Amino acid sequence: MTDKPVIFVIGGPGCGKGTQCEKIVSKYGFTHLSTGDLLRDEVKSGSERGKRLNAIMESGQLVPLEEVLGLLKDAIKKNDSNSKGFLIDGYPREVDQAIKFEEQVSKCTFVIYFDVSDSVMVQRLLKRGETSGRIDDNEETIKKRLATFHQHSDPILSHYKDKLVKISGERLPEEIFLDVCKAIEDKCK
Template sequence: AFKRDEVKVIFVLGGPGVGKGTQCANLVRDFNYVHLSAGDLLRAEQARPGSEFGELISTYIREGNIVPQEITIALLRNAMQEAVSQGRTKFLIDGFPRKMDQAVKFEDDVALSEFTLYFDCSEEIMLQRLLKRGETSGRSDDNIESIRKRFKTFIETSMPVVDYYRSLNKVIVVPCDKSQEEVYSLLKDKIRDRMDI
């Protein structure tokens, strides 16, 4: 297994539909991060033939609830291990930690985070973006009921995580009400300042 101090981890948080995936792809391209989306790992595990967790994950995702942290952390750790074995040690962990206890458990068991990127966006903008994505994504949770549930879950459970890291001065806030290009330009500057690159 990899050592805690040989990896660099940035948490990426923001409500559903803020464009985290798009901006993470830009960071991967320009800064050589490995992008791990907790949601994508869970969806892949759910679809994997013979997965012992598949049915459980399906139920949690459908209800808009948070999957038990042991499963998510195990999937993240496995994906990190694979990347480290290829010599890649800088990670963007997207859509995680979704709750305070996940943050604590990950930092205790896997690695400390350098900082958290928080994509800040109004509910109206997120709703528009998600409904548009739902027209083509085929994702079961891109419908108005699931979206509303996910907003509520995000505000109640994920904002305390953002506030906690903010209190440690470990949050970069990225306002998302501008175009993707403008958002990325701002984000890149903030990361360069923070990482001293």
């Protein structure tokens, strides 16, 4: 268990989580742990676990709770001594994941939710797909990912209603970041 602040960063694919997390890391010295990046790194490793995870991700389904929790736990342990806090990007995606994380890893300090319409997220992801080389940046998979995100996010937002900071993600990154800074400075005293 870490005694550093832990912020869950939630929003649909293409909502700007990665961009805002980069800014937070730069300003506050937090460690950004993107479950998507952790999963993609595992896939690239060519391990048996990576091959299994790749098949799940290509089908647009959620990776099982224990797999993601294990990757996060290892990453927090590895970075705990040199970090001022943790941004958990793209996790939890189910209430069970939130509960298990708080039981096994750390309490959540608060949750940032980037609110962005589906049409904007689809546009952003298709544009990113032109240069990213990511196998999941195609229209069919994007639509599956959005449907899965919506199905699972509402219960999480309800579960964390007392720790939730909702931020509109359809503005300039600098404007969004002002709201992010206010939330961090208010909640991580």
